[in-house]
Amino acid sequence: MKKTVRIASAAAAVFLLCAAVPALADEGMWTLDNFPSQAIKEKYDVEIDDAWLETVRLATTRMGGCTGSFVSPSGLILTNHHCARRCISRLSSAENNLEETGFLAGSFEDEAVCPGDHMSVLLESVDITDRVAAAAEGKSEQDAKEARQQLLTRIETECESDSETAPTGKLTCETVALYNGGQHFLYKYKRYNDVRLVFAPESPIAAFGGDPDNFNFPRWCLDMTLMRVYENDKPAATPHFLKWREEGAAAGEAVFISGHPGSTDRQLTLSDLKWERDVVLPLWLLRYSELRGRLAQYGTTGDEAHRRAQSPLLGIENAIKVRRNQLQALMNDEVFARKQAEEKTLRAGVAADPKMQQAYGSSWDDIDAANEAYRGFYEEHLFLERLGAFNGQLFDYARDLVRAAAERGKPSEERLREYRDTALPRLEQALLAPRPIYSDLETLQLAFSLEKMREWLGPDSPHVGHILGSQSPLSKAETLVGGTRLADVEVRKALWEGGAEAIKASDDPMIQLALTVDQDARALRQRYEDEVEAVQEAAYEKIASARFAIHGTSLYPDATFTLRVTYGAIEGWQEKGKKIGPFTQTGRLYERTTGEDPFRLPPSWIEAKDRLDMKTRFNAVATTDITGGNSGSPLVDKNGHLVGLAFDGNIHSIAGAYWFDESMNRTVVVHPAIMMEALRKVYKADRLVRELEQTEPAAGEVVLGGSR
Amino acid sequence: MKKTVRIASAAAAVFLLCAAVPALADEGMWTLDNFPSQAIKEKYDVEIDDAWLETVRLATTRMGGCTGSFVSPSGLILTNHHCARRCISRLSSAENNLEETGFLAGSFEDEAVCPGDHMSVLLESVDITDRVAAAAEGKSEQDAKEARQQLLTRIETECESDSETAPTGKLTCETVALYNGGQHFLYKYKRYNDVRLVFAPESPIAAFGGDPDNFNFPRWCLDMTLMRVYENDKPAATPHFLKWREEGAAAGEAVFISGHPGSTDRQLTLSDLKWERDVVLPLWLLRYSELRGRLAQYGTTGDEAHRRAQSPLLGIENAIKVRRNQLQALMNDEVFARKQAEEKTLRAGVAADPKMQQAYGSSWDDIDAANEAYRGFYEEHLFLERLGAFNGQLFDYARDLVRAAAERGKPSEERLREYRDTALPRLEQALLAPRPIYSDLETLQLAFSLEKMREWLGPDSPHVGHILGSQSPLSKAETLVGGTRLADVEVRKALWEGGAEAIKASDDPMIQLALTVDQDARALRQRYEDEVEAVQEAAYEKIASARFAIHGTSLYPDATFTLRVTYGAIEGWQEKGKKIGPFTQTGRLYERTTGEDPFRLPPSWIEAKDRLDMKTRFNAVATTDITGGNSGSPLVDKNGHLVGLAFDGNIHSIAGAYWFDESMNRTVVVHPAIMMEALRKVYKADRLVRELEQTEPAAGEVVLGGSR
DSSP, rough: OOSSSOOOOOHHHHHHHSSSOOOOOSSOOOOOOOOHHHHHHHHHHOOHHHHHHHHHHHHHEEEEEEEEOOTTTEEEEEEOOOTTTHHHHHHSSSSSSSSHHEEEEEEEEEEEOOOOOOOOEEEEEEOOHHHHHHHHTOOOHHHHHHHHHHHHHHHHHHHHHHHHHHOOSSOOEEEEEEEEGGGEEEEEEEEEEEEEEEEEEEEHHHHTTTTHHHOOOOOOOOOOOOEEEEEEEEOOOOOOOOOOTTTOOOOEEEEEEOOOOOOTTOOOOOOHHHIIIIIIIIHHHHHHHHHHHHHHHHHHHHHHHHHHHHHHHHHHHHHHHHHHHHHHHOOOOOHHHHHHHHHHHHHHHHHSSSSHHHHHTHHHHHHHHHHHHTTTTTTHHHIIIITTEEEEEEHHHHHHHHHHHHTSSSSSSSGGGGGGGGGGHHHHHHHOOOOOOOHHHEEEEEEEEHHHHHHHHHHEEEEHHHHHHHHTTHHHHHHHHHHOOTTTTHHHHHHHHHHHHHHHHHOOOOHHHHHHHHHHHHHHHHIIIIIIHHHHHHHHHHHHHHHHHHHHHHHOOOOOOSSSEEEBBHHHHHOOTTESSSSEEHHHHHHOSSSSTTOOHHHHHHHGGGGOTTTTTEEEEEEEOTTTOOOTEEEOOOOSSEEEEEEEEOOOGGGGGGGOOTTTTEEEEEEEHHHIIIIISSOHHHHHHHHHOOOOOTTTTOOOOOOO | OOOOSSOHHHHHHHHHSSSOOOSSSOOOOOOOGGOHHHHHHHHOOOOHHHHHHHHHHHEEEEEEEEEEEOOSSSSSEEEOOTHHHHHHTTTTOOOSOOHHHHHEEESGGOOOETOOOOOOEEEEEEEOHHHHHHHHHHHHHHHHHHHHHHHHHHHHHHHHHHHHHTTTTTTTTEEEEGGGGGGEEEEEEEEOOOOEEEEEOOOOHTTHHHHHHHTTOOOOOOOEEEEEEEEEEEEEOOOOOOOOOOOOOOOOEEEEEEEEEOOOOTTTOHHHHIIIIIIIIIHHHHHHHHHHHHHHHHHHOOOHHHHHHHHHHHHHHHHHHHHHHHHHTTTHHHHHHHHHHHHHHHHHHTTHHHHHHHHHHHHHHHHHHHHHHHHHTHHHHHIISSSSSSOOOHHHHHHHHHHHHHHHHHHHGGSSSGGGGHHHHHHHHHSSOOOOHHHHHHHHHHHHHHHHHEEEEHOHHHHHHHHHTTSSHHHHHHOOOOOOHTHHHHHHHHHHHHHHHHHOOOOHHHHHHHHHHHHEEEEEEEHIIIIIIIHHHHHHHHHHHHHHHHHHHOOOOOOOSOOOOEEEEEOOOOOTEEEEEEEEHHHHHHHOOOOOOTTTOOOOHHHGGOOOOOTEEEEEEEEEOOOOTTTTEEOOOOOOOEEEEEEEOOGGGGGGGTTTTTTTTEEEEOHHHHEEEEEEEISOOOOHHHHHTTTOOOTOOOOOSSSO
């Protein structure tokens, strides 16, 4: 392992003896190159070797903001229903509502293409820390940031070009900064652009209990979907896959989760934690609670409105639950005091060594000063550049079309990062995917966000005048949504292909708005990058170096939506003095149903009741350390067999954004027993049952799936 | 001045020399018995004598959560449009929307009765601290609380009975605890039960700028209304009134505000400030932001829905702006540190004297322990007892009818406080006032709040099962609102008069629900009173005594919706380095209008533009220390002449809940010049102009209005 700057010193070594190194509870989202196999062996008496790690890696997929896993050699993927929701919603219509009816492909031919979806698998990762450090060496924070960005773009581009002639075929290459910039890696992914829907249960059973039960346990959700990747219009061959252990893991048994945790903030400085607590979370929660109300009320106006509102509403409700519990976590004085003590200790460790103090000592204050600077334009940056003023799909299209047209005229390295060559295929696929656009919903969202812009920037802000003129947010949104033709994929295609000329010639009002906003938005972005991001990146890199110097490699990096494996055991917890067991069973599901959303069962489950074993395990919890992005992750045993499907955490897992509490933080999974029973007895999905049963290991067999 | 317990000691005296006694900035909502005339004389060279205070007191009225003032000898009252909104809304209908058209009575006969409104004037206040202290002496916290409550009820009842034969006629008597229970007073009010609407401008000009401009300045709102109190169907004689000084006060001139500030929390302990910051404000903001979204979306479904949503929506938007800025204020580390230092200093002062330490030393920890206890049932208490689960008017009726029927069977002193004999006339008037009930709006609010109850208590809470059964919140609300007959005033009257028998016999579903909830709700209330309120009242009383012992009478009590006078000067402030002047003028109003809500002018103002002087002063700011409840307060000069009508504070005034910052905190008033000009030139309200002009003092005349 390498770091950009590392100062090993006697002071650091001595300090190590007395510093509070994070205890190795079942904590950590570990990269595969630094997996704590030894600690696991000591705690659980289980050997995890490289072959295990390789198979798990190659069987783990990434899609949207989710994870999935191959569960057959023919490209069959198990993930969550809520991870496939975008596909399910795009394949649905008023007449054919797959949320309500579920979906089961009777044959390969019936498997339905998910518009715009793609799936990746990590093939390789390469440490590029030294190259990145060299590029930034001796430069100012702003110049270092720019040089680093250019180098990373170049490395990605080279990697993708090189792969075109390699045996793997064309790869997707992404660089990633670990340890807040303490390490840089190049990750190489195989990418599947043809993803199809194979099986989805009805939403009422997939998300039984809806928002009230979300992040709760005990729980009864069949939050599963089967999808399949295709190559050349045929099911892809996926020799690395997870065999299915239908009886699941026993209470207390060691288990693992492989996946792509999105983001954690466990290494944030106190200043940044306060920034989250005082600025980011309150403003977000106020805005989205109100939007939630608007969508919910819109959803009461008719069945079709109800259907249309579901997908955005569920997303927002989930995010609100996350963020309000994050806010709660940050308001916990006790834990805040612990964070304070940790930071004090680390800073004292740095201060104890004059060389470290010289190199890293100002980092915490630098971060704080950048936050103070950001305070002066946070709302403007959020609303104009970060789209806070422009909710909905249509402005997204307009922004991307306008910016891509301008950026593609420059060399890849000099563009805004999201328009570099290696990012364009994804962008093009997203822009040109056919998908339903509901103008009433678009108007609602855009009017709302324009109104919030006016509320937070103030009616006399020049930005507000520039964007709204003398119109109200609602009438402006109606004008824009009514007048734009961007809902038409052919119109988007023409603008995409026509580039700068086409954009210039366009009289589309949404394109016009994106152009109107662009200069101010870019200026705010530049200001943010120079005054905040560059300063904080440099400071965090220094703090990471200080941590390496003091703690060595006993740490894991914050989550970055890249592949991690975490470990733990099947285990309940104590809640207000009451013991909560690790499993639920089917029987209680039927007791809890009320016949009304979100505690309503679909007809298939009512009809199947008598055929089901009321003692079948339904959901389960484990002490594994996961976060958003791990949705759809496989829960795996020591043999690499699938023993669950992660779909949630308990309420205490939300504080996991900032710290891991082994006594309370739990992963919630769908149990393999109920998945198989449902496929057999509720859905009669014989074709899929056969495909999955083929992979079932014989009793006592311990080999991994795949060509080992 | 008397206190319940007072320990004068050498330690306290010495301590006084070094303690940080709050500086006499323009800070303080002063009671009239402790008015800082000397400090005012020193700072502004202005004499405020008892006659001034008496006239101002007798000219100041209280209504709803607002203030007003007599501006003629014939019962004419000036208050805010937003204070009369309930009346205006009740007098409006789809066909005759007074929000949109405004209202002007051409004669006394046209003045329209405001259903359910009443108006009070403070005649006298009596210190009863010693009697209250004696009743509680030597008792446990819970017993002391009960004994105190019983005594206060008895004092109020006696006062009202006695007044029946007195020359004043029947009075309304209310006890009030000042200095968090450090003093108790009996306040005697003359009450007017016949309040009529005389003049109201259109909402678009009364609240020009709407929510975006709310709490902002510069500002252009004609937030005024004229009402009149009647006795025996004739305009009441009100010899104490404020004369009108149309040119207003000059920049820098000393000014005063008389009124009923509702509530401040400047004496809260750190534990309680954290309780607000971490528990109360976030939960409230989440719920009401969502409700705001629901109401706003409902309002887009048609003109009538828009009209119906306005009144609740404006109230919620205002409250959200207040609370989110309160939360922001409490997240200000610097100010929190100052509070921390103040508390530490006070506690050190107490600890320095063994007697004080013995008597008061545990108070801060007692408050904290009570908050910890409250954490365990805060949500249940909020949703069940404090109506968090039952938004809307109909359940309010049901709760009051059910509880009043049960409570009226007991002696007045033993009842829940809000059903004591002296409170019943107000309650009866509110219950039996005819007012429109919109079943769609009631359903929206009730469904929403039932859903929030389920969200926060959890779907498996026994309360939730008890209330919802197997229904969803929406279908439960539809059942209740569709089935209840409580919207009919005759039905309410029959239940009110029929008492316990009638309630028992009722099959009204809303009454049934109120009965279903009552036992649990009462139990939660009892628990709250015993475990939280009694403990904290006792502790705050001790802290108040400690403050008296250390600071003497140099302090003012937190606001309690009782009469206070505050002082200051007409003065702008510095905002981010920019100077904001104290006045606005009419010209800029016309520049800011966009033709769309909330920056739309009503037709009358568009039509009158050419007749108006664009330099007329419109709104103004002063350094006076006010808060919610002061809306409608007169701004008065040293001669007792009216020089403005308070209707808002600037954004910094919101932190005034916790501390006063003279450099930033400003009161926003409507200038008398624009009020008179609007009455003359926009509304041609000649009758009212004459009535007000009569009261205009001759140039140089300095006598007060009234019989001095």
